[in-house]
Amino acid sequence: MRVxxxxxxxxxxxxxxxxxxxxxxxxxxxxxxxVFRGIAGFGAxxxxxxxxxxxxxxxxxxxxxFFDHPDKISRVLDHLEPQVEPGHILHWxxxxxxxxx
Amino acid sequence: MRVxxxxxxxxxxxxxxxxxxxxxxxxxxxxxxxVFRGIAGFGAxxxxxxxxxxxxxxxxxxxxxFFDHPDKISRVLDHLEPQVEPGHILHWxxxxxxxxx
Amino acid sequence: MRVxxxxxxxxxxxxxxxxxxxxxxxxxxxxxxxVFRGIAGFGAxxxxxxxxxxxxxxxxxxxxxFFDHPDKISRVLDHLEPQVEPGHILHWxxxxxxxxx
Numbered sequence: 001m002r003v004x005x006x007x008x009x010x011x012x013x014x015x016x017x018x019x020x021x022x023x024x025x026x027x028x029x030x031x032x033x034x035v036f037r038g039i040a041g042f043g044a045x046x047x048x049x050x051x052x053x054x055x056x057x058x059x060x061x062x063x064x065x066f067f068d069h070p071d072k073i074s075r076v077l078d079h080l081e082p083q084v085e086p087g088h089i090l091h092w093x094x095x096x097x098x099x100x101x
Numbered sequence: 102m103r104v105x106x107x108x109x110x111x112x113x114x115x116x117x118x119x120x121x122x123x124x125x126x127x128x129x130x131x132x133x134x135x136v137f138r139g140i141a142g143f144g145a146x147x148x149x150x151x152x153x154x155x156x157x158x159x160x161x162x163x164x165x166x167f168f169d170h171p172d173k174i175s176r177v178l179d180h181l182e183p184q185v186e187p188g189h190i191l192h193w194x195x196x197x198x199x200x201x202x
Numbered sequence: 203m204r205v206x207x208x209x210x211x212x213x214x215x216x217x218x219x220x221x222x223x224x225x226x227x228x229x230x231x232x233x234x235x236x237v238f239r240g241i242a243g244f245g246a247x248x249x250x251x252x253x254x255x256x257x258x259x260x261x262x263x264x265x266x267x268f269f270d271h272p273d274k275i276s277r278v279l280d281h282l283e284p285q286v287e288p289g290h291i292l293h294w295x296x297x298x299x300x301x302x303x
Contacts, residue, residue: 025143025147031188034110035142035162039237043234046227077299090298092207092294097191106292126248133211133246195293196294198286
């Protein structure tokens, strides 16, 4: 099955994750969603988000990854794009293994 | 070199990781394998896997990522698909830098 | 906007991350960079990098992910390839949401 994979880049400090996760879970029932915490990162602003053993950051990068049928993802992206800064949502096509394969 | 990238989605609780990792390492000698632990996630069942500082989950999402020549990956997928639930293996094409480039 | 996504695979033990991150941040001002730490992994050598609760590894896999315009990424890859072993840089095309979309 052909799917669209999405990665949304945010940080712990912008408090967007819970709302997006709830929408994907409760409303869209997206097929698979995983959230990863990065150990360092920066965006277009150049502001570095990082942690070290000495300096425990509470504003690390978070990446929300999910995938589903292209039509559903297109609707999800229409919903997410107004909530997330431009340049923070990446998507590409991939194949998902299904029963019939 | 053109390669196929694979991401296999499982959880700590399903105890599939070690067996798959051993197969990729000992039998197929796949070119590159990395395992990531997510901090939250859910699959088609909608069951949420998450951790917080207060509630230390032992069933977090695990993602196994690997890549190699498309022919080898095709053989690896034939081996993995019966072991993993449908809809939990994603793959797409990418370019890998090699000496000759 | 069409972008190229890159993933560079290194380990904590090879001490390459800081230099690459500094170059991407200070010189190229790449649009988005995130670093992830894996919990296990191995490369073409087959040497396993892993951690457990009992055995705290200081040589875990690190993945540096970034994306930008294909022309900029092509220049970045020319700079990175001599510093990183062959077979450790993966890249593919994706779409990035922008204001105008």
